[in-house]
Structures are given as C-alpha cells and as structure tokens.
Amino acid sequence: MPEPSFWSEDSIEDLLSSRAKIMGPGVWAAARPDERPVISFAGGLPDVASLPSEELLRATRNVLNRERREALQYGGTFGPQPLREAIAERSSHIEGIPLNAEHVIISSGAAHGIGIACEAIIDPGDTVLVESPTFPGSLRTIHSFGADVEAVPMDDQGIRVDLVEEKIQKASDEGKQAKLLYLIPTHQNPAGSTLPLERRERLLEIARDHRILLMEDDAYGELWLGDEPPPPSLFALSGGELAIKVATFSKIIATGLRLGWNLAPPAFINRMAALRYDMGSSPYLGRIVAEMIRSEDLDRHVNRLRTIYRGKLDRVCNALEEHCSDYVSYLRPDGGFFVWVKLREGLSALEVQRVANEKAVIIGAGPHFFADNNTTQHLRIAFSYTPIEEIEEGIHRLAEALSEVASTSTVK
Amino acid sequence: MPEPSFWSEDSIEDLLSSRAKIMGPGVWAAARPDERPVISFAGGLPDVASLPSEELLRATRNVLNRERREALQYGGTFGPQPLREAIAERSSHIEGIPLNAEHVIISSGAAHGIGIACEAIIDPGDTVLVESPTFPGSLRTIHSFGADVEAVPMDDQGIRVDLVEEKIQKASDEGKQAKLLYLIPTHQNPAGSTLPLERRERLLEIARDHRILLMEDDAYGELWLGDEPPPPSLFALSGGELAIKVATFSKIIATGLRLGWNLAPPAFINRMAALRYDMGSSPYLGRIVAEMIRSEDLDRHVNRLRTIYRGKLDRVCNALEEHCSDYVSYLRPDGGFFVWVKLREGLSALEVQRVANEKAVIIGAGPHFFADNNTTQHLRIAFSYTPIEEIEEGIHRLAEALSEVASTSTVK
Numbered sequence: 001m002p003e004p005s006f007w008s009e010d011s012i013e014d015l016l017s018s019r020a021k022i023m024g025p026g027v028w029a030a031a032r033p034d035e036r037p038v039i040s041f042a043g044g045l046p047d048v049a050s051l052p053s054e055e056l057l058r059a060t061r062n063v064l065n066r067e068r069r070e071a072l073q074y075g076g077t078f079g080p081q082p083l084r085e086a087i088a089e090r091s092s093h094i095e096g097i098p099l100n101a102e103h104v105i106i107s108s109g110a111a112h113g114i115g116i117a118c119e120a121i122i123d124p125g126d127t128v129l130v131e132s133p134t135f136p137g138s139l140r141t142i143h144s145f146g147a148d149v150e151a152v153p154m155d156d157q158g159i160r161v162d163l164v165e166e167k168i169q170k171a172s173d174e175g176k177q178a179k180l181l182y183l184i185p186t187h188q189n190p191a192g193s194t195l196p197l198e199r200r201e202r203l204l205e206i207a208r209d210h211r212i213l214l215m216e217d218d219a220y221g222e223l224w225l226g227d228e229p230p231p232p233s234l235f236a237l238s239g240g241e242l243a244i245k246v247a248t249f250s251k252i253i254a255t256g257l258r259l260g261w262n263l264a265p266p267a268f269i270n271r272m273a274a275l276r277y278d279m280g281s282s283p284y285l286g287r288i289v290a291e292m293i294r295s296e297d298l299d300r301h302v303n304r305l306r307t308i309y310r311g312k313l314d315r316v317c318n319a320l321e322e323h324c325s326d327y328v329s330y331l332r333p334d335g336g337f338f339v340w341v342k343l344r345e346g347l348s349a350l351e352v353q354r355v356a357n358e359k360a361v362i363i364g365a366g367p368h369f370f371a372d373n374n375t376t377q378h379l380r381i382a383f384s385y386t387p388i389e390e391i392e393e394g395i396h397r398l399a400e401a402l403s404e405v406a407s408t409s410t411v412k
Numbered sequence: 413m414p415e416p417s418f419w420s421e422d423s424i425e426d427l428l429s430s431r432a433k434i435m436g437p438g439v440w441a442a443a444r445p446d447e448r449p450v451i452s453f454a455g456g457l458p459d460v461a462s463l464p465s466e467e468l469l470r471a472t473r474n475v476l477n478r479e480r481r482e483a484l485q486y487g488g489t490f491g492p493q494p495l496r497e498a499i500a501e502r503s504s505h506i507e508g509i510p511l512n513a514e515h516v517i518i519s520s521g522a523a524h525g526i527g528i529a530c531e532a533i534i535d536p537g538d539t540v541l542v543e544s545p546t547f548p549g550s551l552r553t554i555h556s557f558g559a560d561v562e563a564v565p566m567d568d569q570g571i572r573v574d575l576v577e578e579k580i581q582k583a584s585d586e587g588k589q590a591k592l593l594y595l596i597p598t599h600q601n602p603a604g605s606t607l608p609l610e611r612r613e614r615l616l617e618i619a620r621d622h623r624i625l626l627m628e629d630d631a632y633g634e635l636w637l638g639d640e641p642p643p644p645s646l647f648a649l650s651g652g653e654l655a656i657k658v659a660t661f662s663k664i665i666a667t668g669l670r671l672g673w674n675l676a677p678p679a680f681i682n683r684m685a686a687l688r689y690d691m692g693s694s695p696y697l698g699r700i701v702a703e704m705i706r707s708e709d710l711d712r713h714v715n716r717l718r719t720i721y722r723g724k725l726d727r728v729c730n731a732l733e734e735h736c737s738d739y740v741s742y743l744r745p746d747g748g749f750f751v752w753v754k755l756r757e758g759l760s761a762l763e764v765q766r767v768a769n770e771k772a773v774i775i776g777a778g779p780h781f782f783a784d785n786n787t788t789q790h791l792r793i794a795f796s797y798t799p800i801e802e803i804e805e806g807i808h809r810l811a812e813a814l815s816e817v818a819s820t821s822t823v824k
Contacts, residue, residue: 006620006653007677015591015625016683017557020532023687027489051484053476060472064465072463072666077439108520108690115689120432141689145429179427208418213427241418254484256695265419271428275435277527277553278520283668285697 039394075283079106095236110248127171133369158195187336220336319395337384451806487695491518522660545781570607599748636747731807749796
C-alpha cells in the first residue's frame with residue numbers, strides 16, 4: 001500500500017486542469033443550518049410548507065404504472081421527449097409564440113442550464129457582460145470558463161441598456177469578442193427589478209446589431225406577485241431568435257429535484273445537447289414532472305405559490321415600514337423572492353449583516369452580489385423561505401441591528 | 413422581429429467555444445427504436461422485466477413521509493449526505509477497506525462521473541491512455557476536452573500492462589504529460605475480460621512510479637456471474653489512494669435515474685465537487701436510492717439480477733455453440749453484459765452486422781470500439797436487454813448472417 005495521501009491537496013496540483021485551478025478547492029455548498037433558532041432571510045429557497053409532495057407521489061405512481069419502461073431507460077441528451085413536449089406546449093401559452101420540442105433542452109436545474117450554455121459559448125478570454133449586482137452562483141460559473149466579466153450597472157428599472165453598447169465596444173477595442181450578455185430581466189436577483197418593455201426592445205436591437213447572444217435567467221418569471229404578469233421575455237419578444245432563456249422547476253416545484261429547461265434557437269439547443277457528457281437529465285424525474293404539467297397540478301401549484309408569496313411580501317413590506325423606515329428605503333418588487341433594501345447613507349451592509357447575525361437574523365449583504373468593486377450598501381431580504389409567522393419578528397430584530405449600527409456609525 | 417433563423421447552424425459558429433467545436437453538432441442520443449420486430453443485442457441496457465419499480469415507489473413514499481423537506485431542497489455539490497453515507501458503508505463491505513462519505517461524490521450517472529473527473533484533470537494536449545477496444549461514449553468525453561488519446565492494446569485477460577509504461581514514455585518523449593489511464597478492468601465493455609490480480613498490482617506500481625491517475629470505470633463490477641466475485645478494484649487494492657472508481661446505479665437499478673457515484677481520494681472528490689456548475693445531483697433521487705440501500709432492497713435486487721443475467725448468458729453461450737461454432741470463437745465472460753465474439757479469419761464484422769440487421773438482429777460491430785485503427789474483427793453481443801425467450805432465435809438469425817457472409821467472402 002502506498003503512503004497515506006499519495007494524492008493530497010498539494011500533490012494533485014500537477015494533475016489538475018486549468019478549469020479546476022480557476023475554481024480552486026472551495027466548494028459552493030448549500031449553507032449549513034445554524035444551530036441557533038435563527039430567522040433566515042438568506043436563501044432564495046421555496047416555502048417549505050407548500051412543497052408539493054403529494055402531487056409528486058401521485059405523478060410518480062402514474063408514471064411507473066403507465067410508462068415504467070421508458071421512464072427507467074436512457075432518454076437522450078436533449079432530455080425526455082414527453083417533458084420537452086409538455087414544456088413546449090405550456091411555454092407557447094406563457095410566451096405567446098409557437099414553440100415545439102426543438103426549442104427545448106432539459107437541464108438539471110437552472111445552474112446547469114446556465115453551465116451548458118456557457119460551455120457551448122465561452123472560451124478563455126472571451127468577454128461576458130453581466131448585470132451588476134447579479135447572482136453570484138452564475139458569476140462563478142461564467143468565471144470558471146475563463147471569461148473576462150464586464151459589469152453593466154443597473155438602476156431601479158434594471159440593467160442600464162444605454163451602457164451596454166459602450167461595454168461591447170470596450171471589449172472590441174481590447175481585441176476581445178463580447179459573445180454573451182447574462183441577465184435576469186424579470187424579478188432580478190438580488191435587485192428585485194423588472195426590465196420594462198422598451199428597454200427589452202432596445203436590448204434586442206443591440207443583440208442583433210452586435211451579434212451578442214442574450215442569456216436570460218428566468219428562474220422567477222412565473223412568480224409575479226402584482227396584478228399582472230411581467231412583460232414578455234427577451235426570448236419571446238425576439239420570436240425565439242436572440243436569447244437563450246434559462247428556466248427551472250426549482251422555485252415552482254422544488255430545488256431538490258435538480259430539473260429545469262432552456263428555451264433557445266434550435267441551433268443552440270443542438271450544440272448544448274452535443275457537448276453534454278451526462279447522457280441527459282433523468283428521464284424518470286422528467287416524466288414525473290411532465291405528468292404534473294399534463295395533469296395541471298403544476299399550474300394549480302404555481303397559483304397557490306403566488307398567493308403564499310404575496311402574503312409574505314406584504315408582511316415584509318409592512319414590517320419594514322413599521323420598524324425600519326428610519327434606516328432603509330426600497331422599491332416593492334413585482335415578483336420573485338427578494339426585497340433589495342437600500343441603507344441610509346453611512347450604514348455599512350456588511351456591518352448590519354454581522355450585527356443582525358448576532359441577533360439571530362440572517363440576511364444577504366449587497367456587496368456579495370457585485371461583479372466589480374462598484375458595490376452599494378444594500379441588503380437582500382429573501383422572503384420566500386421564512387415562515388410567515390416569523391417574518392415580523394425577523395424584521396424587528398433587523399431594525400434593532402440597524403439602530404445599533406446607526407448609533408455607532410459616523411455619517412460620512 | 414428578426415429574420416427567421418438569425419442564429420443558424422452556420423451563423424452560430426463564430427459564437428461557439430472550442431469544446432463545442434470539438435464535439436460538433438452531432439448528438440450521441442439513445443438509439444431510435446427499430447420499427448420492425450427486431451431482436452436487439454445492441455445496447456448495454458438492463459433487463460426490462462426486472463426494473464424495480466415497486467421498490468422505487470416504496471422508497472419514494474418513505475422518503476416523502478420522513479424527510480420531505482431535505483429531499484426537496486438543495487443538497488450541495490457533493491450530493492445528498494445520506495446517500496454518500498449509505499454508499500460509503502456499502503462500499504466498505506464490497507471493497508474491503510474502510511471508507512466514509514469523504515471518499516464519495518454523487519454523480520448523475522457514470523458518464524457524468526467520468527466527465528467531472530476528466531474536467532478536473534484534462535487540458536487540451538494532455539495525454540490520456542485508454543484500453544483498445546473500449547467504450548466509445550467515454551472516448552468521446554475524453555476527446556471533448558482536447559486530450560491526445562493513446563490506445564493500449566488488450567489481450568484475453570485485459571489491458572497489456574506490460575505496454576503501459578512504454579506509452580507513458582512515448583508521451584513524455586513528445587513533451588506531453590500522461591495524466592490519466594482510463595480503463596474498465598472488470599467485465600470490460602466491449603471485451604468482457606477481467607484483469608487478473610497480478611496485473612492490477614503491477615498497474616498500481618506503474619501508477620505510483622509515474623504519478624498517473626487511474627480512472628477505473630466499474631459500471632459492471634457488481635454483476636459478476638461466475639462462482640465468485642472479481643478481484644478487488646484498483647481503488648480498493650491501492651487503499652483508496654491511486655484510482656478514481658466510477659460507479660453507477662444505471663445497471664443495478666435503472667439507466668433512467670441518471671445517478672451514480674465516484675470513489676476517490678478526498679483531494680479529488682473536493683476538486684470534482686468544486687468545478688460542478690449544476691449544484692449537485694438530485695437530493696430527491698439520491699435520498700430515494702439511499703432508502704433502497706438502507707432497506708436492503710438494492711442488495712436483494714442485485715442478487716436477483718445475477719440470477720437473471722446468468723440465465724441469459726447461458727442461453728447465449730449455448731446458442732453460439734449450437735449455431736455459430738463454425739464461424740466464431742469467444743471466451744465466456746465472468747460477468748457484465750457482453751460476449752465479445754471473434755470472427756473466423758476472412759469475415760468482416762461490419763459486413764456481418766449489416767447482413768444480420770437485414771435479418772432483424774441488431775449487434776455491435778468490433779471496429780466501433782477502437783480508439784485507433786488497430787481494429788479487430790469482433791462482434792459485441794449485449795445479452796442483458798434481450799428477453800430470454802428471444803435469445804436463441806436471435807443467435808440463430810446471426811448464424812444465418814454469418815453463413816451468408818462466409819459464402820460470399822474470399823478468405824484472405
């Protein structure tokens with residue numbers, strides 16, 4: 001037997017690929033549960049009580065009774081055909097454009113859908129434009145392929161479309177190709193904003209003129225909480241031509257499934273399918289979810305979720321008014337899981353996060369969401385996961401933290 | 413709206429990554445079912461009648477009753493902890509060395525497990541040694557990362573270990589690093605051979621001396637069909653130090669799950685977890701399979717499978733003796749899904765495959781399994797999937813094809 005640890009953290013370095021070296025040894029794992037009885041506004045996780053386990057069990061039983069053979073065999077790298085068809089039909093209604101299975105590839109969740117799109121497109125040194133702030137998990141994936149990330153600022157309405165062309169030009173001036181713009185136009189994470197129709201249309205002109213592909217992360221699009229749905233997706237507005245729309249069952253069924261889908265022009269769908277080495281996402285899971293779509297269990301569940309999250313959002317906003325109005329300002333989002341709260345001048349988000357943590361309230365700090373150093377002093381309050389009866393107490397503790405930090409801060 | 417097909421097969425070329433270009437647009441999909449009533453010996457698929465749907469449904473119900481919350485939430489990139497622990501415990505018995513969850517990463521099937529190992533190690537231009545013949549799916553993945561593949565010949569006992577050092581030296585002489593040897597030492601696909609203990613031990617010496625990692629594909633290891641299990645894995649023989657062992661639930665539960673695991677030194681486990689962009693394989697599926705392990709449903713099922721596949725293997729060998737002995741020779745495999753049949757001098761495997769196909773029998777042709785041009789005239793008969801009552805008729809038709817080809821072939 002060899003010496004213990006023949007291959008150790010150090011000795012494996014010579015064996016690692018460039019990509020493994022970029023990623024480093026750190027693992028971006030699910031947060032470990034806090035030992036204390038904390039109130040968490042930390043993660044973009046669905047409401048626990050409403051997780052649709054009965055629907056899942058029923059769909060599982062139906063699939064095993066009816067199509068056991070197909071569900072338990074390889075389904076190909078595009079994903080199980082019945083799920084592609086069910087998504088195409090459902091998406092045709094939602095998007096308002098005719099779609100078929102050729103526009104759909106099944107992914108193992110939105111993170112995976114973003115990954116396979118990046119893998120099809122990014123070579124080391126290519127430029128990728130991103131919103132700033134944005135979702136750090138996606139940034140990590142984009143970085144891992146060696147991209148140069150160029151951050152485009154946002155305002156209250158979303159990405160500053162007027163600055164996009166100048167960033168594309170900058171890349172070109174440096175001899176680089178800006179291939180991709182990654183953005184979350186609807187119920188943005190973390191900022192909660194939704195890009196208005198006219199900005200979407202301008203963005204499509206830019207995408208066409210500069211031949212830059214739009215990667216539209218739409219994890220939250222169906223969870224609109226206002227009176228009406230958001231504007232059509234970039235994918236839909238371009239007739240399915242100019243964007244890859246990344247979607248997921250994580251927020252509307254469960255994150256633990258690891259199942260999602262990309263809508264894209266068929267030429268890209270083919271390439272994403274071709275470079276997968278996993279022989280496709282699970283036909284078993286895929287057919288179970290297809291059954292939930294066909295039975296309309298999914299649509300009923302999404303309707304229920306809107307009611308639940310509306311209630312939670314109301315609770316958060318009321319509590320912020322009542323307890324925190326001296327320290328913060330915010331725009332009520334039209335949907336999604338996040339309230340993006342701007343701190344009063346002089347308050348540090350990291351400091352507020354730290355003191356709140358001492359008071360057993362977990363919140364996201366703005367600076368963690370920026371691709372560059374132009375960070376702002378915001379907090380991200382994820383209201384989706386917190387039990388509704390804990391929300392007011394949580395915000396009350398946050399107010400105490402704000403008060404404590406304010407009393408020790410020197411206004412600049 | 414833009415012109416139709418703004419991004420077409422042609423116009424997306426400028427946007428694609430190097431890896432997407434290596435892979436090309438072709439998709440390696442599951443074969444389409446033949447319209448005719450064919451008898452198929454083509455794919456390494458499990459027996460359909462025995463697919464354990466009752467056990468899956470029972471495990472699903474138990475998991476949703478007991479741990480619904482954890483099963484339906486993110487589980488991290490190492491995979492769901494209960495499955496890692498259940499595999500570590502079960503593998504400690506099978507491998508005969510103490511293992512814990514740190515040695516285990518959950519993958520989305522063996523193909524994915526091979527992919528993440530390749531991704532952690534291979535840069536374009538690195539040398540990867542492979543057996544020849546080998547499994548084309550793995551070859552495709554290895555190629556996709558830009559590796560130079562060096563084929564090592566096999567004999568009846570498996571890889572010619574005496575030639576491995578010379579191939580490593582050849583890479584070194586060309587200024588390249590041979591980082592990885594990919595092999596299927598047990599019930600090899602396609603050759604059916606199992607590497608003897610003394611060759612395994614010699615291979616470990618070479619791996620240590622030359623600091624080359626062994627990637628041991630063990631998809632079939634548990635499906636031994638002789639009187640006793642195969643020799644210990646390379647992973648086990650090296651005390652868990654010198655190999656990544658890739659394993660899967662595809663052949664012992666169902667290919668449609670897309671769930672497997674890698675055993676490896678923890679330093680590699682960490683790096684494979686770090687570079688995944690999919691947020692880990694499904695906690696939902698993973699906990700269902702963990703339940704099947706804990707309840708011993710899995711062990712009972714594997715025992716049943718051995719009986720089923722022994723019966724099918726007997727049937728194939730008897731039929732080959734009876735109908736094909738003038739044209740072929742073969743060694744009965746000790747396990748796995750394949751009989752690797754050598755054709756009599758002068759018979760072309762591709763020609764036999766073609767004529768057999770006309771007679772509604774599908775078989776694999778040897779030349780498709782080689783990484784280089786040193787192909788041999790073999791057929792691969794996958795006996796796992798064919799219903800047992802069709803086996804004799806299938807081999808009988810193959811004999812007719814052999815006779816027909818022999819009567820028109822000129823012996824060289």
